[in-house]
Amino acid sequence: MNPLKRYLPLVDDEEAFLAACERPLPYVVRVNTIKASVERARAALDGEGVGYEPADWHPGLLRLDRGSAGATWPYFHGWLHGQEEVSAFPALVLDPRPGERVWDACAAPGSKTTQLSALMDDRGLVVGNDNNLGRLSALRSNAERLGVTNLAVTNQDARNFSLKPFEGARDGHRGRGENGRGDGGGDGSGDGDAGGGGNGNGDGGEGADGEKPADPSFSAFDRALVDAPCSCEGTCRKNPDALDEWTMDHVRSVAGIQKGILRRAVQATKPGGTVVYSTCTFAPEENEAVLNHVLREEACRLVEFDAPLETSPGVTEWDGEEYDPSVERAHRVYPHQNDTGGFFCAKLEVTA
């Protein structure tokens, strides 16, 4: 069955929606501002006679008039990264600041991770996690080509992600001295129950208003991005297989994973911090229903935000289920609205 038909009751213009889903997607690159200004990257493309049109909602996204930028100088230099236009949306919503600590729970192959680094001016720390070891090598090579230096890469199941590697030795918050190592004599820091839950002790540690905290260890993030694995119908313009492979069973099983990851992201983020949840599926089971679940289980609320592109609000009922009314604050992006892929994006604030 064509899963797109399921969603017709949700869209304002069925014909435009279906027609847009049939069209191939323009090839888009994001300018990597760690290595080049938008101006200079455009000058380099001009110099090679590559035509482009900036996306009207973001000057650093360029729609190319040819299929790839891989064999151009600005790409070789890491000034450009091939990235689906709408997938640049969630990092902008997360809005990380230089010097912050940010978790990207499902990071590979790294388009959004490296965009987070660029938004942070390559300062602070991005922890890019992925449970798939094979895909991590793509994340690492993309990050290196783009000149990212503020990234730590981890290989964990995001649902029970442990911050232990970043917590350092438990004791001696202060006493570890300059040359860190040495004293502890490799006790493996195996103390305590720790477990998966401990969002805990977000105490102090901030360091004055400088960007460099006195103690480099930490146990909670300032912000987190959960760009969750999903049914991906929103990518059908690039990858029509996503429609053929769609099953309701997969929707159900992946929704369970999504809930687990988003819950963990809320737990691992400081009170007052921001968590962004995004997918490239239209299925409410994987979007609003996931938010609804996490709103009930974790200390968080949905935040209203303006989208830089045309969107529709989250849906509050689907298939006989009713969701928390605040899920309306999420944004749905349908392919016909901005001539992009389909997308879903929600912003949460951690409240305790």
Next chain:
Amino acid sequence: MSENDGQVFDRLPETPDDREVPGRASREEVVEWWAERFGVDPNRFDGYTFWEKGAGKIWILSGDVADPIAVEGLGMAFLRTRQEHWKPTTNAVQRFGRAATRNVLELDGERAARFAAGEDQEVEWDGDWGYLVVAHELAGDLEPIGVGLYLHGELRSTIPKGRRESLAEL
């Protein structure tokens, strides 16, 4: 004495006097190497920390994390040490090589394209032998392409196989 552990990233000691792991480069030596070899101002690396994982492979991280740290990747692979001639990575030179004032070899359009494709070539160069920052003119400024090894009148391209590309002659 501690040992080098290939499974974790260890922060480099500040100076050779702080060294606890035999053979490990210090931060001071790393920064001085870039100053001496390429004329990069040591202040360029303020706010960065340096780490070793595996024998001699040095990584650069913006900011700092707990030390030691067991993660899959940390910052960017930066410099190969524990060998007679230290060698910067292609990505390090692309990222930090704009600050180089010494041992920078500029190639014209045709030669730059050959270099990016991984070809070795004869060049005129009366500077130092060894590892050079190889650069070309792009969009109004000089831009580092990668690391070249200059020996006996020949410039060898060290662009890794996966990064080589057949590009236009600008």
